[in-house]
Amino acid sequence: MRVIRYIFWGFAIIALVVVAVHQLTHMTETKSATEPTFQPEFTLANHFGEEVNATTYRGNWSLVFFGFTNCPDICPTTLAEFGRIMDGLGADAFKLKPLFITIDPERDRVADVAKYVSAFHPAIVGLTGTEAQIAEAARSFKAYYEKQPQESAPNGYTMGHTSAVYLISPEGVFVRTYGYGTPPGEITKDLQNRL
Known part of the structure; x- marks a missing residue:
């Protein structure tokens, strides 16, 4: 009788695990399908000193990352x-x-910015601008950043910021974050599945 009870409970636990996995999978698919999209806009200077905006990069996929050159990690x-x-990505x-x-x-x-991005890969484009332009760009991407006092850092401060990478479609629409x-x-x- 005890063996039958153990078998019954074993099946019950397996059934619960299967149902839980199914629910989690369904929730993940639903969330990604309903994730809000937006079309970021910005006007900044690239690391060659040329004015660029969001339409400059239309027609290509873009990876966008917000950061700063004194960032330690x-x-x-x-x-x-x-x-x-x-x-x-090779030939693709x-x-x-890739935008920084x-x-x-x-x-x-x-x-x-030019010196910084060139240390990593020649394809990376560095972008900067005025405080107002940077604030507008971050707001457009729904990205967070703030100045944080730190005595040991250059000029006595560091920056807290969003660490995710944004993927933007050739039409300029947000697709997802990594x-x-x-x-x-x-x-x-x-990316290979999208390009």
Whole structure:
């Protein structure tokens, strides 16, 4: 009798696990299908000093990351991953524009951004602008950033910011984000299915 009870409970637990997995899968699919889209807009200067805006990059897929050149970890890691993604795309790399938008215009002038992005990959475009332009760009992407006091940092402050990477379609519409730490190979595979 005890053996039958154990078998019954075993089947019951398996059935609950199957139902839970199905529900989680359905919830994930529903969320991604209903995730709001937006069309980001900005007017900034690229790292060559030329004025660009969101329409400049239409016709190509874009990976967009907000960061700053004095960032000790998240920003250099992400831009190094941009380089691996571009290399991984091979002949299709020309269909993608990786954009780095600084959220620290006080320290990140055109020359600073140019030097920074060129250290990671020649395809990465660095963008900067006035405080108002940066604020408008971040608002357009629904990205967060703020100045945070830190005595050991240059000029006595660092920047807190969104660490996700935004994928923007050739039509200029937000498609999805990749969370910080998403393996470059995973992003490359996703992009290969889209390009």
